[in-house]
Amino acid sequence: MKFEDIRRKVIETGLKMLNMKLVVGTWGNISARIPGEDLIAITPSGVDYERISPNDIVLLDMKGKVIDGHLKPSIEWPLHVAVYNNRYDVNAVVHTHSTFCTAMAMARKRIPAAVEDLVQIVGGDVRVSEYFLPGTKELGQAAVKALEGRNAVILANHGCLGAGPDLNETFKIVCVVEKAAKATIFAQILGGAVELEEDDIDFMRDFYLNKYGQR
């Protein structure tokens, strides 16, 4: 089987997403860019994460055409393809229906840039994209617009999308965004979140991208 490693990593990320309760059942979807190819590997539509095997992962070209796979790709493939075609820094997309992000999505409220780990990993606040029906090209375009300069977006009345350099980092992004969504709702009870200054956000983002961790 071609690209078995990356197909396995897509499935592992799906299981982590399920175990962290970021999705229920078969909802949510995951994809990764295949290095050196104009292809992405994406989860199939409506198959339990526990039952997906590597050959169930669908390979699409950058127009969404199925290149390899015996199942239908996730209905959100236009959303994934739109992100890859507009963001060359993105190699993985994780789309969740996590509870607190869904609350923000229902209220159509952005997550303010008010907590350090969020601004480090996402690059600022998390905006809400304009509402469009699931699976539409328009949803993809709206998500790309609201994702500008960020690694995550809230899809109105729907959920969260994280877009990052690889699957591990993108999974971390959707977890941090979910935590920030939860904390934002609690902060609201305490009188509202106080946003960080732009200079401080830029400093922390740069530190995270260039200096953080064991280098």
Ligand SMILES: [Zn+2]
């Ligand atoms: Zn969805």
